[in-house]
Amino acid sequence: MTDNVVIEASGLKRTFGEVVAVEEIDLSVARGEVFGFLGPNGAGKSTTVRMLTTLLRPTGGTARIDGHDVEKSAAAVRRIIGVALQDASIDPLMTGNELMRLQAVLHGISRSESRNRGAELLERVGLAGAAGRRVATYSGGMRRRLDLALSLVHEPSILFLDEPSAGLDPTSRLALWEEVRRLNSELGTTVFLTTQYLEEADELAGRIAIIDHGRLVREGSPADLKSTVGSPTLRVDVDPVFLESARSVLIGFGPERPAFEGRCAIGLDGGAARVAEVVRALDVAGVTVSHLELDLPSLDDVFADATGRRLEGAEK
């Protein structure tokens, strides 16, 4: 283990009676990374996060957070991690300020210090105006942002976000992503986030692990993962009279793929770098192109490739 690895799990396992929630997880996350933990509902994401955050004892294997064992040095782990859990566990009868104060006390921060710190954090997530209101009056997006602000009160170096944008409308989701990116780039906070949205993992994470049935099935950067699925799809729209000649040119660059009528599609061997070459060849063949697009493989393709299933709700 190097100093740079801040989240490390090996052979992590958790069973509930007969049910195996997490079968065997090995992972390591470096300092400053945004790590995406992707998987469908019930894949074992939350169980893994609960083990990494000391809320649940592993049945087997070990996990270390910045060198501290989650079982033996749970208090040390809790001191350096910030956690925003699923369902935005916020008491609706309390105000933003009251929750901030409670959170500060739970982390041993003095009253005078927590006042400034709390105000600063609420300001940061755009809740300064709503801080005196009861959470019951907050929108879903506001609750998530409050949850995020709360998890930062003790300046954690590692942040766990469990499904941070589940149930949020697109605008709130974008605002939350922006905040996570800012935390990572400005403060160097390591972020471990679970999600069932491919888009979210793609947008935020520098590295992704895909979990299914309690096991990691893929791991790598989004680009690497996508490239393992194969070549990008090139689609060309042409006038029907050119269709046949276009096709004969295109199949020279890769295998044909299913396409709508009046359109030709191939898997482009060699990727985006060869687009210009394709265009020149079409020009030489006298084909007039009305539209051309290159679709990179999506994480959904990666997921499908790894599990043989599509993620629910993955469609845009």
Add this chain to the structure above:
Amino acid sequence: MSAVTVDHSTDLRFAGMVASAICGRGMRRIVARPTLIMPVLLMPLIFVVSFTGAFGSLTRVEGYGTDNVFNWMAVYAAMQGAVFAGVGGASTTAEDIENGFFDRLLLTPGSRVPILVGTMAYSALRSTIPTTGVLLVSALGGLRLPGGPLALVTVYVATAGMASAFCLLGLAVVYRFRTMRSMILIQVCGFSLMFLSTGQVPLHFMNGWLHTVARVNPVTNVLRFARQGFLGDLTWSMTWPGLVALGAMVAVAGSLAAHQLRRLAA
């Protein structure tokens, strides 16, 4: 952002702050939504009215100990209310566990015992609301204080103690089963324990097994302690067994709850 200094050197002070913050949160919830406390307040009020009304003529039975039925029943109703308030305090934790708020508390890097202590303190504190309600209604009914103002102190001590003990017992069950439903069990248990004591009539009115059960029931000692000032003067011989009973109940329930709390992370 400013640097945060986290001081864990004074652990006891840290623990105290956590406990009082949790207690304060509970009280603030009541202020935020007063209807939360209504059942806890109404139940003992119905009790004091029903029992004094239905069994008013008990005072005419030789040896009842007082000629004012409120002087006997007020303490009993207040104690029932305290049990209810205590179990209700534990229910707050059940709710927190069900909706995930409890995880936030568990993520404190400090000891988890203050979470338990804070919830207990909240229960004890909120028990003063039904106790005060019962005393006020009883005052309207003609409650007298032969033992002087100290009589009121004993009632508040006893109800706070009962609320603490039953909150802890409730917490032991909540930490174990993590559901609101399990609270009903504790409520019935507390209610029955109150019922099998000298709540409604003195010990020498009872016969058979009930006499034995009521005699060994720790609640009987607590009732004697809390009621003495309403029947006559306060005496040490009536006081210490009650305090011992309260202490023992809190200690037993507390260690059960602490044990389950330690297992909670598993």
Add this chain to the structure above:
Amino acid sequence: MFPLLLAAVYTHQFTRVILLPGFPAVDSFLDFVLPASLVQSVSFGATEAGTELARDIENGFFDRLRASPCMRLPLLLGRLGGAVVVAAVKGVLIIAIFLLFGAEIAGGPAAAVVLVVAAVLLVIAIGGLGQMLAIFTGSQEAVNATFPLVFTSIFMSSAFFPTNLMSGWFREVAEANPVTWIIDPVRRLILEGWSWADVGQALVVPLVISVATVTMAVVALNRKLSSS
């Protein structure tokens, strides 16, 4: 279970109390408290029918009903059927347990039957009340409030103590309480013996109340269905 505990505790607490002048002549408080335990035990769970209806209403019961018109009275009574059977079984069990512990029913086996029938009628009355509330409010929470109401009205009646030994406003409340009107004749059947007048009162009072609450429930349902 709970009403039995209550009966057992009171019986052992009130051995001296039954000697009070004005208290009916009984060998044991057990005889006196039998109707109270019976009423209390059957009324636990009697509000269930209302709660169920409220749950159905929350799940769109009215809409389905509007889509398929059918007789409304049987629809409501049918839902009380389960509660009635449970009440009858409970009634028989309670009486059997009391007899086992030495209670005596002066009116004989026929009086015991009257007891059970009265208890069943009371359950229909409470169930109808719950259904009426369910239809009016459509919320389970509101219907659940009938339980403490029933619980309290049993305590504020002659169930555990004779009204002639009460005093002040509480006595007036207890005497005006329909639960007292049912408990008193039933108790006379147990303590004093068979009397047609008591049988009549024991059955007519709960019958009238149940007809009233069920009718109101049906009227409420009709109004609700035609209003929107």
